[in-house]
Amino acid sequence: MNPLERLRARRAAEDAGEDPSMTTPEAAMGRMDKPYGAHDPTLPPPVDSTLDQAPIPLEHRLRMYELQQEIRQVETQLHRLFVMGLVQGTSHLYTGMEATAAAFGTLLRSDDYSFATYRGHGHTLARGASMKGLIGEMLGRESGLLGGKGGSMHLTSVEHGMLGSYAIIGAHLCIANGAAWSARYRGTDQVAVAFFGDGTTNIGAFHEALNFAAVYDLPVVFVCENNLYMEYTPIGQITAVEHPAADRAPAYGLESIVVDGNDADAVYLTARDALEKARSGGGPSLIETLTYRHGGHSRADPGTYRPSAEVEAWKDRDPIPLYHQRLLRIGVDESTLTGIQTSVAERVDEATEDAKAAAKPDPSVIFTDVYADGGYQWRN
């Protein structure tokens, strides 16, 4: 059943006086008549074991494993550094959601364009941006990706095709359209990808961007990482449809696509098709990946409004152990995986030491790069 058919089936069940199941993402998530935080849990879908046999090159699988390790270990380290009081400002960790960025990061060509939200650490690392630069930025150092002028919510690495993290959700879907427009105008087959959360589907720019991309058949892939919560509120409570992205896709002439966002292989297969479609002139796609953040919305949020059964179930469905087990099943040595983990851990430590030792930005940079002449002069 596609999401619309599921919706119709659920409505029919309700009309018939039946209580539809509340235990799968296919069922309605929140209900407004429950007290805050007392909504029924939304449990993860079962693992699709047939994905073991998916036609994915081993090299790509190992890369996805490595990227997931990188992202997880960096986020874990950033949490540690935050507790130590070293991380400046806010931060929105991607822990638990790594599979989507890892799959796209593995598939994207070096000249493709990525756009992310404030929860963009993973998407930035997945394009190959420097760990030292990322941690340096989080610590507000001169060595940061943005020289300490952007911070956690604006990570960008143009040389890696990471065209920015946009902290006011929605805008970057429109901006990704422009990059896709430019690619086609210049006669290249580059693709633009915009990552965003479920909450973004309720802002106007999302709808403007989808219609725009569809009207002009732009080579763009929109990726909604549905972690079930719009900041502190269950997405189902404040969204008119069950699947915030996929259920809206038909309104823009696009296919409804929902994929297991905690399984890198599932995301990979879907992403590969969407990227190929965009690259070959087939137009845009909208993909909804079902996932879960292990922590709260931001560093200020312990996330206690989520049912503990739900948190536990999704932590059991952690994308990284799942992928580790799959790789073992298909014949990868434990030692290979341990080697990847250890090598990532060493790089994280090295990047952390580098960032801690880096200089704080010189105050003179306050006045640089407002305008193209390098300065901020607005008058003679």
Next chain:
Amino acid sequence: MAELSYREAVARGIAQEMDRDERVFLIGEDVAGAGGVFKTTVGLLDRFGPRRVVDTPISEQAILGAAMGAAMTGLRPIAEIMFSDFFAVAWDIVVNEIAKARYMTNGQVEVPLVIRSANGGGARFGAQHSQSVENWAMAVPGLKVVAPSTPADVVGLLAASVRDPDPVLFFEHKSLYASKAEVPDGEILDELGTAKIVRPGADLTIVALALMVPRALEAAEILAGEGIDAEVIDVRSLIPLDTATILGSVEKTSRLFTVEENPRVLGWGAEIVSIAVDEAFWHLDAPIVRITTPHVPLPSSGGLEDETIPSVERIVAEVKKGLV
């Protein structure tokens, strides 16, 4: 040399830049097939084709977002926002994204684009289609803000805006579209950040922008008949701002008047007055006078609107009062 209307000058300026640079394209609501609701883009679709002249849905965020993404990746978009009032529905893209991208990314990203928009009152369109919002843009670091008053300036400043590496908001005045003047033949390229003394005078300085420039000039002629010799400066570009020309004039005349279509509070003249007080105080012989629209939305009925926006008569009266 040919006589050209201000609206024809817009199309000429765009065509000049599109001819010169393949990276330039035009995108906006009704800009292609219809030639623009103000007929400012007539003929461009036929000349440059649908790849480079593109009609869009009513989606200001999508339009400006697309322009930004294209500018970040090697193109030189000209986007149109039909009425400048509509900037309000896409202000996030302008203020939070376009204006700040270079700074936040430590210079990694550049956004060379032009957003043209029909600005200002006088057409009886009411409070949501008549505002002068150039002062909104002026308040945002990272943007450049231009507002020409003559057809020749439209061509030259538009060309300078398209070639500028920074984002430029280009405010066309909808009550000037029908005005005509001689425009030189051939390529015209002006310079941002240069004010122009459009009428030299010895007794006082009137600083004006866009529609207020012809009104200030007319007022100056009336004042001349009464033996008062006004110097009129067309600011043309709010960011960058040519304070040297303005302060030089104040040093000469010792009296400063601004004529602003913005509602009173924090109209662009407030910044100029602040600079003049800081840097030319000892040259002043009298208090500075700001002649502005009062702090009200614009009414639609003709008589009411004319009473609200500074008129020639009001400029004359305020100047005479201020000279006492």
